[in-house]
Structures are given as structure tokens and as C-alpha cells.
Amino acid sequence: MNLKKWSPWNWLHQEGKTASEVPVSSRQSSNYPMARFRQEMDRLFDDMLHSFKFPELPEFGLGREWAGLLKPNLDISEGKESYSISVELPGVSKEDVKVSLDGQRLTISGEKKHESEEKREDYHCVERSYGSFMRILTLPDNADGERLHANFKNGVLTLKVPKAGDVAVKGREVEIKGD
Structure with missing residues (x-):
């Protein structure tokens, strides 16, 4: 069995x-x-x-707005013909995200840059924040990484990984389409 x-x-x-x-x-x-x-x-x-x-990192002074960025939330679902992975990346641009594949190891990484400036008559304030993230996923044996494709829209990165039989996957970077 x-x-x-x-x-x-x-x-x-x-x-x-x-x-x-x-x-x-x-x-x-x-x-x-x-x-x-x-x-x-x-x-x-x-x-x-x-x-x-x-405690999670926000307790150490990074701020609540960075809590989800250091380890972005993701959803993984399985259909009959493919796997779908959605990663929430609010405030991150497509150009700051990198998706790469090494064998069955899928790496999603990037960084968020934030700068706000507030001017008033009696003071001047500029705040800058930078942070990076990385999620590492291991694809199932029946996932065809050669046909993996990515789309980025409205702060959500969506990856589609078709299912296949036994395939040998080489390392490569995945082009992200969208906004």
C-alpha cells in the first residue's frame, strides 16, 4: 500500500x-x-x-507595515492540470521581484522601498524604510518547472506550474509578466 x-x-x-x-x-x-x-x-x-x-520581528521595532513583507503571505492550490501559487506583495513593484528555479526549488525574492516626506511650516520630516523578503518552495515531483510562468497584478504575484510526468528541471530565472 x-x-x-x-x-x-x-x-x-x-x-x-x-x-x-x-x-x-x-x-x-x-x-x-x-x-x-x-x-x-x-x-x-x-x-x-x-x-x-x-516574538515576531515587528516587536523588535520594524513596524507593523513590514510584518507581512519579511515573509509575504502565500496561497497554494492544486487543480487537475496545474498548481497555482499566489503571493501577496502590496507596495512592491514587478521590477523589484525575482522568481528563480533550481531543480525543484522555487525561490521568490525581492525588496520593498518606501520613502515619505512631510513638510510643514515648523518642521520637515523624511522617513525611509527598506526591506527584503525571500520565500523558498519545493515543487512536487510531478510539477513541470520548465513550463512555470508568473504574472504580477495589483500587488499579487501569481505562479502557475503545470503538472507533468517525470521531468528533469534545470535552473533558470522566471520572467514575470503583468503591470
Whole structure:
């Protein structure tokens, strides 16, 4: 009996891991033991902080408007012929978003730039905020990343990933169409 079909695909199983933990086509040299030690210590501290459920970043002074940006909300749905991924990116322009695919690893990243200026007779105020985000998704084995396409409209990035049989996916950047 194949129980794999009864368990849902974990799209986010690589998200939240440090770069040293995510299997990507990169070379790590064993000639630098201190670098490996530092990566392992970083991973241990990240795991510890995550397990203690420390407050979200807005509590540390980043402000509520950046809470959703550091880890944008996304919806993933499955149809008969494709998967659909919608990512909420209010206030972010299409040019500041990057979608790339490396094997079955889909990376959505970008940045938001905000500047407001208020002038009155008695004072002058300029506020600037910058932030970046990255979401890493692992596509299911039957997803055809070669035919993945992206559309950006009204602050929502929509990705369509057709289903296919066994396919070998190469790394590439995905063109984002829309506004």
C-alpha cells in the first residue's frame, strides 16, 4: 500500500533553513573548518530561537507595515492540470521581484522601498524604510518547472506550474509578466 499519496506535499520543508542546509548546486569547501563551525552555530541558534517561539520581528521595532513583507503571505492550490501559487506583495513593484528555479526549488525574492516626506511650516520630516523578503518552495515531483510562468497584478504575484510526468528541471530565472 502506497501511503505517500495520502500525505500532503510539504511545499515549505526547505524554508527557514539556513543556506548551508538547503541542497543546492553549490560547493562547500572542507578547507575552512571555522566557516563550517560558524554555519553550524548559526543553525543551532536559529533552531533554538525558533523552538522558543520568540516574538515576531515587528516587536523588535520594524513596524507593523513590514510584518507581512519579511515573509509575504502565500496561497497554494492544486487543480487537475496545474498548481497555482499566489503571493501577496502590496507596495512592491514587478521590477523589484525575482522568481528563480533550481531543480525543484522555487525561490521568490525581492525588496520593498518606501520613502515619505512631510513638510510643514515648523518642521520637515523624511522617513525611509527598506526591506527584503525571500520565500523558498519545493515543487512536487510531478510539477513541470520548465513550463512555470508568473504574472504580477495589483500587488499579487501569481505562479502557475503545470503538472507533468517525470521531468528533469534545470535552473533558470522566471520572467514575470503583468503591470
